[in-house]
Amino acid sequence: MADHKQPPASTPPGVCRGRLAEESAGGADSPAPRACDDRPVVLSTHGLTKRFGKLVAVDHLDLAVCRGDVFGFLGPNGAGKTTTIRMIFGLIFPTSGYAEVAGHRVPGERVAALRHLGGFVEVPAFYPNMSARRNLRLIGSAGGDASEGRITEVLDTVGLLTRGDSRVGGYSHGMKQRLGIANALLNSPDVIILDEPTSGLDPQGMKDVRELVRELGKVGTTVFLSSHLLHEIEQVCNRAVIINRGRTVVEGPVATLRPRDEAVKVMTGDQQKAFETARALFGAQGVSWDEGYLVVRAGDEGVPELVRRLVADGVAVRAVVPAVEQGLEEFFLGLTQSSDADGGRGEPAGRRARQPCAAWAASSSRSSFNGAPTSAGRVCWPCRC
Amino acid sequence: MPLLIVLALDLSSSKPAPGEGPPFFAAIINNGIFVPVAAIGALSFFLLPLVAAMAGAFPLAGEAEMGTMKTWMSRPVGRAGVLFSKWGVAILYVVVGMALVGIGGLLAGWLVFGIHPLATLSGTTIGIGAGLERIVLANLLILIALLCTISLALFVSTLTDSSLTAAISAMVLFVVLTILNGFSYFDFMKPYTFTSYNLAFTNLFREPIYWQPIRNALLVYGVTVAGLLAVSWLIFRRKDILT
Incomplete structure (x- = not known):
């Protein structure tokens, strides 16, 4: 379990937003x-x-x-x-x-x-x-x-x-x-x-x-x-x-338990310009495309800043939505299947490639994966990030 | 059953001669008080054990079949309590059935043949009160014999969750034992099988009562019931309740 990514710095895992x-x-x-x-x-x-x-x-x-x-x-x-x-x-x-x-x-x-x-x-x-x-x-x-x-x-x-x-x-x-x-x-x-x-x-x-x-x-x-x-x-x-x-x-x-992912999907009047703005703010790693949407991993703090910049640049912001709108069931599957790894049951390679919100589960200290090889990709393939 | 006996004997043109037919049938014509005795005696060979096997099998395995056993066992009740109350319920069924036969038979016999002081098997005559006492004793003895079949069915129903399987298995065991008792080759086991004491109750109608075979029967019944209940308990206390 050497290749853990760190969770987004702004929200360490284990912070409870629940009623307790x-x-x-x-x-x-x-x-x-x-x-x-x-x-x-x-x-x-x-x-x-x-x-x-x-x-x-x-x-x-x-x-x-x-x-x-x-x-x-x-x-x-x-x-x-x-x-x-x-x-x-x-x-x-x-x-x-x-x-x-x-x-x-x-x-x-x-x-x-x-x-x-x-x-x-x-x-x-x-x-x-x-x-x-x-x-x-x-x-x-x-x-x-x-x-x-x-x-x-x-x-x-x-x-x-x-x-x-x-x-x-x-x-x-x-x-x-x-x-x-x-x-x-x-x-x-x-x-x-x-x-x-x-x-x-x-x-x-x-x-x-x-x-x-x-x-x-x-x-x-x-x-x-x-x-x-x-x-x-x-x-x-x-x-x-x-x-x-x-x-x-x-x-x-x-x-x-929910996968914590700070990525948002952004739709603007000028996606190309928005892409450049976002890249300037968060680097090339933090920005990608998904079906016409701009996917930005900005973190809780980053999103308002991005929107401010876009508005200042005269880009009309039409929609900013969380990128993980589903993922729970599949995320769950990923968790339980990764602990099945020793049982030899693999998941389709194409799905496995989908990542990387792995950081949350893999690095979270409260999760124990029973010593099963838990690559970041395995754990988090379900998240559409 | 008692009504059938009364009807058959009353309507039949060829009445059984004394000493003919199943025990006490011939005596009925002269005295209706023998109807419940003849009826219960005839029933005790097959139908009553069948009822007992069903009564013993259904309370426990039936709950498992309906899925309600786990509902009960999720309540703060001991497993012994569940097992033995089911045994008690089975006995209650059989007692009610026997009481119906006894009372129905007595009424039918009284109406058709009249009730008179009993002529015992020893030739002497005892009063109606003493006669009824003997009839109650005979019923008790047969009930205790049926406890063996009930306990056998209860035991099988701790092994299976199918009430039909439990009832049929108990009945098959009963029939097999009865048949084996008929072969002289198996005479060695006869004293130890509860099925070979079916006619012990007839000794209650001797004057004085011939206790020896009755004591033997009670001993075998007691050991059989205690053994079956003990084994049932050993199985049920550790049984996985899945339904």
Whole structure:
């Protein structure tokens, strides 16, 4: 990993723009538990490992979710997310390591731990021939106590109050997911685990569920949200970990997960003149063309200066837009695939050539790439910079 | 089933002579009190074990099939609690089924043949109250025999997530054991298989009650149930709950 580029000087990696910016100072370099500062860790895993024969599904995973976090648990399908969640619930047994919920170890003190934990694994399952209310009454009575008032409350929270008395069999997929969230909240646990709650939903259903999770986060519910969609995690979470092949790839405040790239696309009345102006300011390295647009890596400080110059030179500035308007999903792919490098899976050479916003991920000290050869190009090919 | 027996015996022109047919069938014509005994005795060879196998298999494997097992196991409940409450539910199913047979049979027998003091297998006669007591005891003994099949089905359902597989496997095992009991070659294992004590309940209708075979049956039933439950527990406590 010798060829790291330095990140843009104006914005060092690890600066948290999220709602918990105060924790970023130490959070970037230190192991996850310390990222909580003075908030208690409600859910953690310690060297959690699960082998299925030769396959290592989860490999010494260390996670820490602090009280009040909406914690994103991100990874492609097959990364070990569901296996991890099953181990946290005590549904399957780890090969080594353990999970800890509110100070109780799983699997050792599973029942005590589950008193502080709610949620579902994969798809929430209920009795289709019973009403939502009856399902909650029945399931909530197992090792807990579910008063009618509380059932009404959680049904209201997830927006199912008016349909609470109809059969769950007649529910849409989105309604079942929301009922799963209601069930998770029922006994007011310290943390709820939602396993891909938006998977298989239509756009409206996705939006509803995401908004619901965001609302839960706002009122202080600690949520552990697994997903394979980076933008989803970005929308609703404050901290996140990206895993692949059962190992941590990147973790930290969500704002720092996004590729930081200061390039902007510029459209003016006189592109040639603008090109010269920009080159004078930022050097030949900092300026390139993309489909008629001028792509300038100017940094946060540089953009206003460039616009000032252009205006002063009499060049009509028509548009200045961030160059990375997509990139998140592909960026994510790049991260997870680069940690696949030892598995021999390469990506198309043409795509690999696309770069170079590599600096962010490759040099960021909080990311660990498991020792896989991580050339800048590999990590960052997705970014259209 | 008891209604069928009553109808068949009442309508048939050739009534079974004493000592003919399955146990107690011949006695029914003279005394309706034998209907529940004859019915439960006849059922205990196949249909009741089938019900027991299904009742034992569905509570556990059925939850796994519906995907609700993980919903339960994500709640703060112990695995032992889940396993043994499922066992309890299975017993409840069978008890309800047996109660229907017993009460239905008694009513039908009373209406068609009337109820009289019982003539025991030993030739003496006991009162109706004492007779009903024996019938309840016989039902209890058969229930305990069925616990073996229930526990067998529960055990298989800890190995599979398919309730049908569990029920059928338990039933197949039951039938195979019953058939083996029929061959003298396998006589050596007869004392140890729960299926060979099906007729132990008839000894309750001797005067005085002939306890020896009943004690043997209870011992074998007890060991079988305890063993199956222990193995079920050993498997279920470490089982991966995936659905």
